[in-house]
Amino acid sequence: MTGMTEQTGRTEHAPRILSEEEWTARRTQHRERVARLVDPHAERRASGTAHPVHDFLFTYYSFRPNQLRRWHPGHGIALADAEERADWAGYHAVDVGDVRVVTVRPDVLEQRHETVRFVADLLAATESRPAALGCLGLHEWAMVYRAGDDVRHRTVPLRLGAAGTDAVVESLPLRCTHYDAFRFFTDEAAPRNSLTLSRADQVDREQPGCLHAGMDLYKWAYKLVPLVDSDLVLDCLEHAFAARELDMRASPYDLTDYGYSPVPIETAAGRADYVRHQADLAERARPLRARLRHLCEQLLAYPT
Template identity: 40%
Template sequence: MTRLERAAWAPIAEAHRAEVEEELADVVRRRDRGEKHPIDDFLFHYYNLRPSHLAQWHPGVGITLLDAPEYESRPLYRLANAEAEVDLELFLQKRGGTLQTAHRLLAAAAAATPRFGCFGMHEWAMVYRLQPGETRHPYLKLRFPPDELAAIVEEVGCRCSHFDAFRFFTEPAKPLNLLVPTREGQAELDQPGCLHVNMDLYKW
């Protein structure tokens, strides 16, 4: 077990907080104003993360922070005599299932052969045959009119292998996909050439 004096860990925590808050200042500003933003909405709503959570520095397992009373309010930490450390037993009790799922999916994807032939058609399949105003972000104009977009999807076809992309296909688009990804079969289909599999690294 490594023990860090406050003089050692506090500057690291503060530097992390300052860097994240500077990087996400526009995100927080838009949120406070109630402004929509397609990337912000995706990163902090779809993945259900908060900028304040990302700004919190964590030492990791096996590190004891000395003189750290502020960690008493942090979930999944154990505090005694103002010394804080990750409560690994509690973490595994509460998050063990998620950890096992993440390991299973990531290990399977890393071992799979990458495929790069989907050409991003999953994005168009999510708006296939929708009319203006029916998309997830109706305030954004699509690059093609609906009929032209549909023709592109039909000509190129869909080869989506990731369930969390496929489940957002419009109903008319789902039969156009060569595969029928399911949550149960995710480990068998996820592969490292998939954009969505790589985006999930952010989640895990």
């Protein structure tokens, strides 16, 4: 079945149609789920209170809470009786048979084609490699190595102090594979890494054991909104929360006042504990990465 778009006159495959009852129920579920994830951050922001673990997910990543609250069904899904959404960015109203629906405009896929291709290639390359579990979360330590007072989280003390933190970096190998962590290393720490990373070789270096590669599934998902459905975006965000918590528990910071016990990677027992948690997170990221890659491949195969 095909239909004609009013704006372009172009033939496109008919979408799957959700009734008003179906899509409004999904929207309600989405809003409730987002509230659980976002409201604590919004309340902290209103009171001027910082959280060194969770705020990162709303400051480093560019998708804002209000953007998260807006539910998107994804490419190929149309909403009946949804005329108020026709003016949303990336959407339009179109007739499918005798039903007036709102769906993602076909030109959105055309405009995002290169991004979809990049994400598909990056995820496929990441999946193709074995998980490397020996980094021990030392990227956070490398970001404050010999930094003096210039630390990233100035309101949170270092568990071992500056000298103790530097000693840990000097006693263990740096094996970071993620450019967006490596680029924040101090000038003294960067040469200690086993790899010199750049943006240009990101696709060649990403591997599935990396906590930040798993966290970034959230970034790649929201960058493709409204082509990507909100359920997948939130699944990736929830994973990012879990990865961020391990990231910071294994960091040099003392987060006991925030309810986080440390994973002391300066000890043999702490290193073993970190690797166990890291392996578990890598396994949890695997189906999310596969879902997002499969969606990208479907989008790339869609006729434009």
